[in-house]
Amino acid sequence: MSDAYYIHLTERLRELINDLDACEEGRLPAERTLAEHFRTTRVTLRQALAHLEGEGRIHRSNRRGWFVSPPPLDYDPTRDAGFNDYVKAQGRRPRTEVLLTDTRPHRPAAEALGLSTDQTFFHIRRRRFVDDRAVLSESLWVVPERAPGLLEGDYVSHSLWGQLRGRWGLTLAHRSLRLYSEALRAQEAEELGVAAGTAGLSVRRTIFDARRRPVEYDEEHWLHHALCITVDLENTS
Amino acid sequence: MSDAYYIHLTERLRELINDLDACEEGRLPAERTLAEHFRTTRVTLRQALAHLEGEGRIHRSNRRGWFVSPPPLDYDPTRDAGFNDYVKAQGRRPRTEVLLTDTRPHRPAAEALGLSTDQTFFHIRRRRFVDDRAVLSESLWVVPERAPGLLEGDYVSHSLWGQLRGRWGLTLAHRSLRLYSEALRAQEAEELGVAAGTAGLSVRRTIFDARRRPVEYDEEHWLHHALCITVDLENTS
DNA sequence: CCATACTCTTGGTATATACCAGGCAGGTGG
DNA sequence: CCACCTGCCTGGTATATACCAAGAGTATGG
Structure with missing residues (x-):
């Protein structure tokens, strides 16, 4: 052997x-x-x-x-519990850094949400830590009509999805997820403090509300062993 | 740079x-x-x-x-379309090999399904190919009471889940998924014709029927770049 | 004609060695 | 007291080389 x-x-x-x-x-x-x-x-x-x-x-x-390495983080990408909440619930210490916010068109988001390519979005790029180790680099694009004034709010310390529900009364009804093993590209790798090419897990999410209006698109890049994805489903025939 | x-x-x-x-x-x-x-x-x-x-x-x-490498296979672990169907639907050639069947207790399955550890299961271990490349090694454990006579049936050429629905009238209502990046262990690696330690993706599934009776537990080990996981969800509040 | 044995090719493992480049701390000068 | 500089320590990249072990095809002998 x-x-x-x-x-x-x-x-x-x-x-x-x-x-x-x-x-x-x-x-x-x-x-x-x-x-x-x-x-x-x-x-x-x-x-x-x-x-x-x-x-x-x-x-x-x-x-x-x-x-x-610490044990992986349990993560359910279909739940809209805030990152901070579920990290703390597992006895770990969360932290979030906003790297960038702007408002402009983004082709992949527009395509995923079925909007015209000149549609502008609220764009937030951030980096998230567990116990001071950077494990996630993410970018999200929110349709401004669904959440006017979002970027003026405190979108860091509170759950973004919690705000979408609470402040704008949105129901995140239809979601599409895509998970793929990847090699981290230069930008994400640098943000996570690892070498380009390090193994990662890419999660892309497309979200519509109960009236099937596009709400949000996001791309997450995780250090691949930092998380264990769990999904619980009821009654999905 | x-x-x-x-x-x-x-x-x-x-x-x-x-x-x-x-x-x-x-x-x-x-x-x-x-x-x-x-x-x-x-x-x-x-x-x-x-x-x-x-x-x-x-x-x-x-x-x-x-x-x-060929492009990855799109795979939705929440749908019960048969492997053969969705591989063909993507213009690829599927093949399945049954490596082993037996009937005996299995602790992880019992624990996942909430049954006593001396519960016996129908166990099927198989290997699946896409275009003649082995990409998946899986083991599944079915609760015999839910599908009596399963192992006598033709559980290879027809979708297992299709049979559970058709022959035993089961609704696969409650599912729990767990996805994790792993390094393939000796047995799975050998079955997939790769070196032990090769990157893989582990998928574990626990399934209950509409009456919340345990139906099935399975463990899949994929070559990690052989697939792209997609999940579509409606109305999961 | 088929099975066996040989041999060539391929990737897999290993040693020894050298230099590069970024992290980091401690010293030094303003 | 702070900012900068220096130098050590770390992992990162690279060369050259050797031998091993399994795959695959070919030659050979029954």
Whole structure:
């Protein structure tokens, strides 16, 4: 079976990671130190580290080191609970940074919502953290007619969907989701503090209200092991 | 920006892949050939190949070579259209292999469905192909009381869910889904003809009927870039 | 004619080594 | 006291090379 040395190495590292996790030490020793300790080269060691990264056990922070990964976040993209709420509900610490807001046309949003390509949107781009680790970069485009004055409101500390319901009485009735494993592109990767090409999960959502009027389109880019998607459905024949 | 040579190399390879795809040539030249052609080493070349693999552009077949990847399959885990139907609907060629059937208890299934751990299930393990490439390894456990005689039926060429509806009049009313990026373990990896640790997507489903009686639990392991998950929801408040 | 054995090709694993570039802390000068 | 600079530490990229193991086709012998 496990003829390859790096498989054995991976198991040894797994033990090390468990130990570190047990004593709440989040960081692994330097690659050179580990390679010397296991009497191998950095190349082979990095192969094992990459393997564990693929399993979601550890992650890297650009030129800072390797860190033990926390358990994934449970996330239901069909519920409109605010990010802050469900992160806190899982005993984790949420944070949100708004990177950009503007008002302009956006072709993919228009196409997804079935609007003309010169339709303008309220656009919000933000970055979200769990326990101070950036795990999500998202952009959302809201149809201004559905939520006039949105960008003047406090759209960060309160749930956006909660506001759409509360302030504008919208029912988010029809939703379309698309999930896809991707490699993070330069911009998202930079925002999440990882190398371009790191594995990610892309979530795109298109939302209409009860009268089938277009409400919102958004694109999320998650660090792929940061979340576990759960969906509960009733009566969808 | 792209100081690293392997980034440049990745772009060159991307062009090559497009060319190959255009002339319907699915296979890339050997690593040694490519390395020589781009005047670099296999190590660096493999780094670029791994990058493209992460993007889902190419995939490898154990010691046979690198191949251009087909576009992902659209898949809606909330619909009970049969695998064969929606693969064909997308102009692809489906195939299913039953690897194993038996009848015995299974703890995870029992727990997910809220049954006692000594509950027995009809268990089917199978492997599914798209255009002769194995993309999915799945195991499903059906509560025998819901579908007596299931294993005697032709559960391969017809949709399983179609049978549950047609032969036993079941409505698959309540479903719970769980999606998670994973590294394929030895067994699934072998069944899919890839190396252990290859990126995969795990889908677990728990299904109850209209009377909230447990019907089925299943675990799917997909090659992660083989599919794009789409979900359409109505009126889920 | 078929099965077996050989051999070539392919990717997979591994060592040894070098230099680059960004994070970060500690020192230094204004 | 603060801003900048310097240098060390880290992971990131790259070369050169070797041998292993499984796939695949070919030659060979019954």
